[in-house]
Amino acid sequence: MKQFHGIVTGNTPISSDFLEMTFTWDNSAGMPVPGHFFTLRISGDSVPLLRRPFALSAFDATNGAAVMYQRRGRGTALLATKGEGDPLDVLGPLGRPFPLPEGRKALLIAGGIGIGPIAFLADTLAGREIPFQLVIGCRSAPLFPATLRLSGLGPVICTDDGSLGFKGTTGDYLRSIEATIDRDTVLYACGPLPMLRACHELAIRRECECFVSVEQVMACGVGACMGCAVKAAGGGYLRACTEGPVFASRELAWE
Numbered sequence: 372m373k374q375f376h377g378i379v380t381g382n383t384p385i386s387s388d389f390l391e392m393t394f395t396w397d398n399s400a401g402m403p404v405p406g407h408f409f410t411l412r413i414s415g416d417s418v419p420l421l422r423r424p425f426a427l428s429a430f431d432a433t434n435g436a437a438v439m440y441q442r443r444g445r446g447t448a449l450l451a452t453k454g455e456g457d458p459l460d461v462l463g464p465l466g467r468p469f470p471l472p473e474g475r476k477a478l479l480i481a482g483g484i485g486i487g488p489i490a491f492l493a494d495t496l497a498g499r500e501i502p503f504q505l506v507i508g509c510r511s512a513p514l515f516p517a518t519l520r521l522s523g524l525g526p527v528i529c530t531d532d533g534s535l536g537f538k539g540t541t542g543d544y545l546r547s548i549e550a551t552i553d554r555d556t557v558l559y560a561c562g563p564l565p566m567l568r569a570c571h572e573l574a575i576r577r578e579c580e581c582f583v584s585v586e587q588v589m590a591c592g593v594g595a596c597m598g599c600a601v602k603a604a605g606g607g608y609l610r611a612c613t614e615g616p617v618f619a620s621r622e623l624a625w626e
């Protein structure tokens with residue numbers, strides 16, 4: 372992990388509310404793998420003051436890194452104005468990444484800002500010829516990232532309004548295939564909390580492992596402030612930035 376200056380190589384809209392930014396990565400900081408995140412100091416001014424955390428959506432040692440991000444507040448609105456050649460203050464790679472399924476079937480589930488890290492995991496599994504199924508949920512067709520439709524990762528798309536793919540949430544879809552999920556399956560999920568909870572409960576019912584990446588609001592991003600604490604199953608707290616953001620779902624308290 373290291374702080375370095377990356378250079379923006381692209382920053383383009385990929386759906387009605389997501390953009391994808393590509394940028395150079397200093398390989399001496401370490402090579403990110405799926406589930407790793409980085410933080411960005413987006414402005415040289417005091418607003419926004421804190422670095423913002425983002426998961427990587429792609430990385431290769433030659434072409435650099437990518438992030439899919441949603442415009443939410445001041446920081447991401449500023450990020451959307453960056454163009455080719457602009458410098459980026461990057462700190463990474465950070466956190467605990469996704470473990471590989473080790474001979475088991477992988478079922479990947481993503482929604483919202485979880486789509487980027489899960490797409491990176493799918494791409495990595497495809498590159499290693501590890502079988503997986505990818506399920507992506509969004510509210511409506513215009514929110515679905517166009518790049519993913521063309522990626523060859525063959526996602527099952529779920530939309531709340533039925534405007535694209537399966538009509539219903541990822542939870543509805545998972546219920547429809549629940550009988551095919553067994554101990555030989557590993558679930559990987561990133562997205563809104565209700566989606567993560569549904570995946571955890573499914574893993575308990577089907578007696579399989581489930582890894583979730585939590586997108587807790589963070590302050591320092593490096594384990595120093597407890598600003599990202601999540602409740603642990605056995606009592607006490609875990610820091611999402613250092614002990615996570617990827618956790619075995621059974622490590623967490625789901626109340």
Ligand SMILES: Cc1cc2nc3c(=O)[nH]c(=O)nc-3n(C[C@H](O)[C@H](O)[C@H](O)COP(=O)(O)OP(=O)(O)OC[C@H]3O[C@@H](n4cnc5c(N)ncnc54)[C@H](O)[C@@H]3O)c2cc1C
Nearest residue numbers: 423424425426439440441443444445446447484586587588
């Ligand atoms: C490990 C990790 C990985 C992340 N990966 C991605 C990613 O790949 N793509 C992406 O678009 N975003 C990602 N996020 C969320 C991202 O950090 C926030 O969207 C960003 O910090 C918002 O900054 P802002 O200044 O635009 O918004 P702010 O003005 O800070 O906030 C705007 C709104 O967004 C909410 N918000 C801020 N941070 C978070 C958060 N972490 N989770 C949920 N709601 C939040 C605030 O409560 C507020 O309502 C990730 C967060 C974490 C912790």
Ligand code: FES
Nearest residue numbers: 592594596597612
């Ligand atoms: S954000 Fe400070 S400890 Fe995790």
